[in-house]
Amino acid sequence: MYVAVKGGEAAIDNAHRLLAEARRGDPAVPELTVAQIREQMALLVDRVMAEGSLYDPDLAALALKQARGDVVEAVFLVRAYRTTLPRFGASAPVDTGAMAVARRVSATFKDLPGGQVLGPTFDYTHRLIDFALAAEGETEPAAEAEPRDDAGTCPRVTDLLAQDGLIEPSPPDDGAPVGDLTREPVDYPADRALRLQALARGDEGFVLGLGYSTQRGYGRTHPFVGEIRVGEVAVDFVPEELGFPVPLGRIRLTECQMVNQFKGSGTAPPQFTRGYGLTFGQSERKAMAMALVDRALRAEELGEPVASPAQDQEFVLAHCDSLQATGFVEHLKLPHYVDFQAELELVRRLRAEFFRDSDSVQEAAE
Amino acid sequence: MATSPHHLRPEEVAARQAVMALCADASRDDLDAALQALEAPAAEDLRPPETGLVMATGRIGGDGRPFNLGEVSVTRAAIRLPDGATGFAYHLGRDRTKARLAATLDALWQDPARRARVEDALQPAAEKAKAARYRAARRTAATRVDFLTLARGED
Numbered sequence: 001m002y003v004a005v006k007g008g009e010a011a012i013d014n015a016h017r018l019l020a021e022a023r024r025g026d027p028a029v030p031e032l033t034v035a036q037i038r039e040q041m042a043l044l045v046d047r048v049m050a051e052g053s054l055y056d057p058d059l060a061a062l063a064l065k066q067a068r069g070d071v072v073e074a075v076f077l078v079r080a081y082r083t084t085l086p087r088f089g090a091s092a093p094v095d096t097g098a099m100a101v102a103r104r105v106s107a108t109f110k111d112l113p114g115g116q117v118l119g120p121t122f123d124y125t126h127r128l129i130d131f132a133l134a135a136e137g138e139t140e141p142a143a144e145a146e147p148r149d150d151a152g153t154c155p156r157v158t159d160l161l162a163q164d165g166l167i168e169p170s171p172p173d174d175g176a177p178v179g180d181l182t183r184e185p186v187d188y189p190a191d192r193a194l195r196l197q198a199l200a201r202g203d204e205g206f207v208l209g210l211g212y213s214t215q216r217g218y219g220r221t222h223p224f225v226g227e228i229r230v231g232e233v234a235v236d237f238v239p240e241e242l243g244f245p246v247p248l249g250r251i252r253l254t255e256c257q258m259v260n261q262f263k264g265s266g267t268a269p270p271q272f273t274r275g276y277g278l279t280f281g282q283s284e285r286k287a288m289a290m291a292l293v294d295r296a297l298r299a300e301e302l303g304e305p306v307a308s309p310a311q312d313q314e315f316v317l318a319h320c321d322s323l324q325a326t327g328f329v330e331h332l333k334l335p336h337y338v339d340f341q342a343e344l345e346l347v348r349r350l351r352a353e354f355f356r357d358s359d360s361v362q363e364a365a366e
Numbered sequence: 367m368a369t370s371p372h373h374l375r376p377e378e379v380a381a382r383q384a385v386m387a388l389c390a391d392a393s394r395d396d397l398d399a400a401l402q403a404l405e406a407p408a409a410e411d412l413r414p415p416e417t418g419l420v421m422a423t424g425r426i427g428g429d430g431r432p433f434n435l436g437e438v439s440v441t442r443a444a445i446r447l448p449d450g451a452t453g454f455a456y457h458l459g460r461d462r463t464k465a466r467l468a469a470t471l472d473a474l475w476q477d478p479a480r481r482a483r484v485e486d487a488l489q490p491a492a493e494k495a496k497a498a499r500y501r502a503a504r505r506t507a508a509t510r511v512d513f514l515t516l517a518r519g520e521d
Contacts, residue, residue: 055458056460058460085419086416087418087437088442100503118509143509144505148510151506151507170430171430178423179434197433200435235438246383249457250390278435
C-alpha cells in the first residue's frame, strides 16, 4: 500500500535560517559586498557568467555571495533568473577583430602586428603564496608606457595564415538561421554553431578534461595556440522600433584560435585546420579547452575516425552542462522511499528464493 | 511606434549612435549631471523601463558563421518629452534609472536646435571615458614584449 506522507516543513525553514547564518560566517568578520566580489573575485565572477550563460557581473557576484562561493549553485541562480526575463532579440555578431585588447599572445609567431601583449596574467608568476596579501595594504601602481602606433590594430593570426592559403577559411556566413539550444532541444548530429554554444556554457572542468584527453592521445589534433586575446568588444543590437544598430555597451571576452595539423586530399592541398574558443570574461583555460574540443568534434567532417570521447558529440554535448549534470546527480539525495521500498521487497524475495533453492539442492545431495 | 519627429540622415544616425554609445559607457551619475545641466523638462514613459535579455552572438573562427555565445542583460527605456519628441535607450545591465536618463538625452539630442547643448552637457562623461581608455591602453602597452636578439657566442 502507498501512504503519502508530509513533513519536515519546520526543519526546512530552520535549515534555511541556518544556511543564512552559515553564509554570513563569523559576524565579527566584516561582510563582503557585491562590489568587492565583482572587483576582487573577478575570474570567479567570469566563470559564473560563462557557465550561467548570462553576462552581468553584478548579478554573477550577487549569485556567488548567495551561493557561499559554490560555482554550480551560483550558475543555477543565474540560469533561474534569466528564465524570468523577456528576450528582446539577438545581437549583431561581435567583432573580435576590433577588440580593445588587454592581452594578446601567439605561440606560433613571435613578431606580429600589434605585438605580444601580456596584460594581467598569472603566466610567469612563481606560484609562491604571497603572504603579504594577508595583510591589507596598497598595491604598487601598474607601469605605463606610450602605446606604439600599431597597438590599436591586432589582425588575427589566422587571417595572416589565410593570406597564403595555409589555413582553412572559417565556415562562411550563409545567412541561415542560427540554432539556439535554449529554445529547442539539441538534435544529433548538431552543427558546429550549436556545439560552440554548448561548449561556451559548458562546465570548465569537464571541457578542460576533454581537451586534455585529446592532447594525451584520445583524439589527437596536434594543436598550436595561434592566438589568445582578451579584451572588450562592443555589442550592437537592432531594435525593431529604431531599425539601426544601437550600441549596448562593451563586454569582456576571451578568444582562442587553435591551429591544428593539416588536412588535404587528392584535389585540395594540405592546410592547417582550426578549432575555436570564445567565452565571457577572462578565461584562457576555458577558451583553450573549448577550442581543443571544437576541433576534436570536427573529426567526422574532416574524415578522421571517431573513436574517443572528445570526438563524440552526443557524449560531449549531453554531459558538458554543469547545471544539468548536477541536477541529475544531486537528485539522488532526495527522498526515494517508495522506489527503494520496492527494491527492498524484490531483493528479499530473490534471497528467499535463493535459500529455498539451495536448501532443496542440499537435500537432494544428501 | 514613431522613431522620431525629426527624420535623420545617415550621418546623423552615426552621430546618434555615438551619443548612445557614450551614454551606455557613462555612469548613471554622469547622465544625471548632464540632464541637470540641460534643465530638461520632465519626460513621460512611452514604455516603462524594462530589463530583458539579448542573445550575444559571435562568429565561428571570429569571422565565419554566427553562433549563440550567451545572453547579456539589457535594460531599455522609451520616453516622450512634452513637445512630442521621443527618445530610446538600450543598455547592458539592469539600471532602469540610467536607461531612462539616456532615453531622455536621446530625445533632446534629436532636436537639431538642442543637439550642441546636449553634446556639451555630455562632454565631461566623454572626457572621462576617453581618459579611462587612454590609461588602460598605456598600462597594457607597458606589458608588450620587446624581443632581444641574443649574441650567439661565435666570437
